[in-house]
Amino acid sequence: MNPDIKKERENATFDVEKLTNVLDGSPQKTKRRREIESLVLNDPDFKEEDPNFLSRSERYDQAVRKSAQMILKLREYGIADPDEIYCYKNCVHPDRPEPLDLHLGMFLPTLLNQATPEQMDKFFMPAWNLEIIGTYAQTEMGHGTHLRGLETTATYDPSTQEFVLNCPTISSIKWWPGGLGKTSNHAIVLAQLYTQGNCHGLHAFIVPIRDMNTHKPLPGIVVGDIGPKFGFNEVDNGFLKLENVRIPRENMLMKYAKVEPDGTYVKPPSSKLTYGTMVFIRSMIVGESARALAKSCTIAIRYSAVRHQSEMRPGEPEPQILDYQTQQYKLFPLLAMSYAFAFVGQYMKQTYHRITGDINQGDFSELPELHALSAGLKAFTTWATNSAIEVCRMSCGGHGYSRSSALPDLYVEFTPTCTYEGENTVMMLQTARYLVKSYRQVKNGQQLSGIVSYLNEAQHQRVQPQPVASRPTVVDINDLSSLVEVYKLRAAILVELAAKSIQQELQRRKSEEDAWNNSAIDLVRASDAHCHYVVVKLFTDKLGEIGDTAVHSVLSALALLYALQGITQNSGDFLQAGLLSVPQVLQISVRIKELLSQLRPNAVALVDAFDFHDKKLNSVLGRYDGNVYEHMFEWARRSPLNSTEVHESFHKYLKPLRSKL
Amino acid sequence: MNPDIKKERENATFDVEKLTNVLDGSPQKTKRRREIESLVLNDPDFKEEDPNFLSRSERYDQAVRKSAQMILKLREYGIADPDEIYCYKNCVHPDRPEPLDLHLGMFLPTLLNQATPEQMDKFFMPAWNLEIIGTYAQTEMGHGTHLRGLETTATYDPSTQEFVLNCPTISSIKWWPGGLGKTSNHAIVLAQLYTQGNCHGLHAFIVPIRDMNTHKPLPGIVVGDIGPKFGFNEVDNGFLKLENVRIPRENMLMKYAKVEPDGTYVKPPSSKLTYGTMVFIRSMIVGESARALAKSCTIAIRYSAVRHQSEMRPGEPEPQILDYQTQQYKLFPLLAMSYAFAFVGQYMKQTYHRITGDINQGDFSELPELHALSAGLKAFTTWATNSAIEVCRMSCGGHGYSRSSALPDLYVEFTPTCTYEGENTVMMLQTARYLVKSYRQVKNGQQLSGIVSYLNEAQHQRVQPQPVASRPTVVDINDLSSLVEVYKLRAAILVELAAKSIQQELQRRKSEEDAWNNSAIDLVRASDAHCHYVVVKLFTDKLGEIGDTAVHSVLSALALLYALQGITQNSGDFLQAGLLSVPQVLQISVRIKELLSQLRPNAVALVDAFDFHDKKLNSVLGRYDGNVYEHMFEWARRSPLNSTEVHESFHKYLKPLRSKL
DSSP: OOHHHHHHHHTOSSOHHHHHHHHHSSHHHHHHHHHHHHHHHTOGGGOOOOGGGSOHHHHHHHHHHHHHHHHHHHHHHTOOOHHHHHHHHHHHTTTOOOTTHHIIIIIHHHHHHHOOHHHIIIIIHHHHTTSSOEEEEOOBTTBSSOGGGOOOEEEEETTTTEEEEEOOSGGGSEEOOTTTTTTOSEEEEEEEEEETTEEEEEEEEEEEOBOTTTOOBOTTEEEEEOOOBSSOTTOOOEEEEESSEEEEGGGBOOSSSEEOTTOOEEOOSOSHHHHHHHHHHHHHHHHHHHHHHHHHHHHHHHHHHHOBOSOSSTTSOOOBGGGSHHHHHHHHHHHHHHHHHHHHHHHHHHHHHHHHHHHHTTOOTTHHHHHHHHHHHHHHHHHHHHHHHHHHHHTTGGGGGBGGGSHHHHHHHHGGGGTTTSOHHHHHHHHHHHHHHHHHHHHTTOOOOGGGGGGGGOOGGGGSOOOGGGSOOOOOTTOHHHHHHHHHHHHHHHHHHHHHHHHHHHHTTOOHHHHHHTTHHHHHHHHHHHHHHHHHHHHHHHHTTOOOHHHHHHHHHHHHHHHHHHHHHTHHHHHHTTSSOHHHHHHHHHHHHHHHHHHGGGHHHHHHTTOOOHHHHOOSTTOTTOOHHHHHHHHHHTSGGGSSSSOHHIIIIIHHHHHHO | OOHHHHHHHHTOSSOHHHHHHHHHSSHHHHHHHHHHHHHHHTOGGGOOOOGGGSOHHHHHHHHHHHHHHHHHHHHHHTOOOHHHHHHHHHHHTTTOOOTTHHIIIIIHHHHHHHOOHHHIIIIIHHHHTTSSOEEEEOOBTTBSSOGGGOOOEEEEETTTTEEEEEOOSGGGSEEOOTTTTTTOSEEEEEEEEEETTEEEEEEEEEEEOBOTTTOOBOTTEEEEEOOOBSSOTTOOOEEEEESSEEEEGGGBOOSSSEEOTTOOEEOOSOSHHHHHHHHHHHHHHHHHHHHHHHHHHHHHHHHHHHOBOSOSSTTSOOOBGGGSHHHHHHHHHHHHHHHHHHHHHHHHHHHHHHHHHHHHTTOOTTHHHHHHHHHHHHHHHHHHHHHHHHHHHHTTGGGGGBGGGSHHHHHHHHGGGGTTTSOHHHHHHHHHHHHHHHHHHHHTTOOOOGGGGGGGGOOGGGGSOOOGGGSOOOOOTTOHHHHHHHHHHHHHHHHHHHHHHHHHHHHTTOOHHHHHHTTHHHHHHHHHHHHHHHHHHHHHHHHTTOOOHHHHHHHHHHHHHHHHHHHHHTHHHHHHTTSSOHHHHHHHHHHHHHHHHHHGGGHHHHHHTTOOOHHHHOOSTTOTTOOHHHHHHHHHHTSGGGSSSSOHHIIIIIHHHHHHO
């Protein structure tokens, strides 16, 4: 063990294991998680070549091998709980997507939700046994977020009782689905349904795309990989062009909507159920943000404890870079954010499960709020994490650029969360729509409940920002509940500001749509403030659940740092609205510095508590033992460019050049 | 030509060519640049395979081939002007670093600056003719910014008149130099010089590392590639471990410092000259920021003009995404920033050349200011550009993740600028040191000149921030010179705040060093405000040089947007200091929206003016003709994973799985 990092651990003021239990949910859950992880980490079948040393084709190959092993082993061990499967998978493919993700996460669940009993008989077991390997083909080259814009058609031909599928334009080619390029032999294709001369909108069809035996593309199917991307090297995101592909009528997923043999269209009873899946995935992404951020902080903080650089005092040894105030200021607020997002992730998961219970009993009342919250928080947490990973990486100096640090891969694997499952700006605007709607309900005399109930209190004079000095100051910057209150007021004011902006546009005789678009900046800002309030509130609420004094103390410091740093970064909002005075903003800067010093001795212990196994972290800089340099040297020597002493390009180009110059 | 983008160009209000000339410096320079570019772009010898489809070894191989060609052709054409060489190189390797960069950019210039006439005779011509291929080995695995911390030693042995070089520890292994891993046969090694029992600090030594004929590593030399990185795939950044390597005394670069045959050390007369190279490189990086940002904006804005998505008004066709206010708000401030940084880059280059002239006449007086300015602006522009590239990428939705967009590569090739040639936080603190020193000079009654002269005016009561309302408001938010003034006052206030923070720490009996570290957050903030002021000022100054009314008008709108957006993002600073009132901050938000609408018709023309040839941009999304989708499809089909219809992993893993489940 590196002596620096050993000393850090000795200086911690709290019991790391207790905090790990808080993050896992209980000591039992920590134990079970470790059991599952050790199943993978000690399994020689999952040994892998470092993907950084492989070509894309080799990376894909290795991922398919491991995924196939994973399916076998999960069944062998009888692991069936979704959380445990998720844990196992994240250990097999350490936070990397894999070729069977869409088969397991979309194809099978979609069958479960939307197939008729006859379709289940025909498709589910073959898919369960991986004879059928499927993907979910929705996005097209020219169409993403806006589902009504999708162009692929499925036209019913009653003479043969078949659907004829077509991608009539280049922009209608299915594009991006994971596992589509090489892995899948079936796809659930989302297409505009035409029957009896009418379009009935988007429906789902099971389309065989490759021969079950030879795996070659079927007639009329143009399928392939969309080419290299920023990350996602293990996944064959694919394209699919359908050219007069005929499938039997029975291949339309008909649990809800139907097409009768004669072509008569039967409408679905309700559309609310599909809503739930999106909400679930977005809620999960909040947890993924927390995990990616926690990993990045673990790497950057451990490395900062063993890296020495420059001199603070002449003649003295180079200090640990974690002792520089600027380094603490980069990393500790992000560490606080990791904890904040972890607790928000826990809350979202619990809330989802609670509301799912209600829905199963026919109570949809809380779904709109959760839908709005999951959209906004997905955007809020992924954007923040996206920038934060890069701050962590750059805080490691040059070595953060080495793929051995794991930080470059962490970034490229994470950043798509800002775009997929709902582009972040669109997500923010969805939340804003809910906020403005709620605001208008209050204006119309309704009383709101739930997380937007603060809009009830909106004092209408507050929207006209006032000079700072004219407002009595009641905020205690050391009291979290007081800070929750100012975040709430800020959110209320910005929602009101956005609503008024729309109002003003309407008064200028703009259409509702133009008024909305012309206020979009304000709307995103309102959503952001709302989400920020929710995060600060949930972090504060969580502290109430922590029994252990030492853990409570260090988490309180983190929560305070998170809240105060957020105010500093948005001080204009708080000053503008008169929620804080100028001297308070200055006090906050001083208080943040104190918190950095206060957290310094616990920094390493706080990342240790995330409990990432070295093999899962897979970072030379983030090693638990802190022995960074020797392992970096060893890693470099194994890299493919060193497999020969002399690269052939010397003999091909450089040596011949001499005679020409 | 895509009709949307055609229409955009028809709607422009200014002559694109005239703006291009402003960016190049003159119509003649535009012409000459295009001539040089066409030499490369029309040359079949530079035809390349898309690097995205190659392995790292193949990418390196292709880069060496092109670099060798480049050397030949530059000599063939007689291109010798540094700017023209730079232009040619940036076309051969479109903004990608290449294996000979350090040979050309560091090894040869270091010989020129630091070699004796005898050393020139011995080393320069062989290096010029690429028999000797060299690199510059300074950074060690455990030591970067802090040069005094480097551990590699060169111990003089008078008995053989040789230096004995050693890397005594793992952390002292030379790490990162470009071209070191595979390409170079020599390295200029920076090592602590020991002679007659004393250490004389860092000196430069020419060390042969590979056999001139076989290219195999010489005895005592452990050399190789440091492994895959975030970007820089064309470059063999290397490691070098020296184990009792003996070189003749004549291999120490002795133009300034010397070691006599008997081991007597002779000090260099002055150290100021090495200073200049750093300043030059940092100044160049400002221009590189501008170019990377301009490329990113070109791609994102052209694509936003042809991409249609969602519906703004029910029943109407999907609008161009450039019509969404949120999209404009993401991109137009970055477009403004591209122009701002381009003009700052021009200024830095001119200033460098002017001051170099002074230096050659023995006048070093302006060097400290330029040194401080180049450090801060390097950090300010690279940080801003780094984030901005990612905003551009994510503004392209899913397709921004495809390597065909060029945006992922733009990011990974650019981001190292935040760390190399001076880590950004360290750079900001260097500038802060100059600012605090200047501030103290004013306090001591000196009168400052140059860009920090605003500190002369510092009214001492201003540092105590006052309630917003108590201050008379004189700022005209539509007048750039008025905005330059508030940026200047903000900088002055933040410099004073940082200086006072140090003062307070000293009063608490902290050492000067601890006081500095405990004020580092404030110091970075002061530097940032200083640089921001400089950028707004230089952009505003530049407008005075623009004769063409239409060009002047659109650039003025961009400058205003840049200045106002900067205020919005830092509104806390301006409110806190009472420089702007709350109503003004609200007016600025409204004004920004107006500017977005005003710039909308010129957006495509403004990126066209950057005049990036399609082959140089190499982005499917950023194509001049806007024909995005068909070329994306074509690109994908060429990708290596599509070279076979069925990937072997199907037969190896997936098909066998069926029988096991």
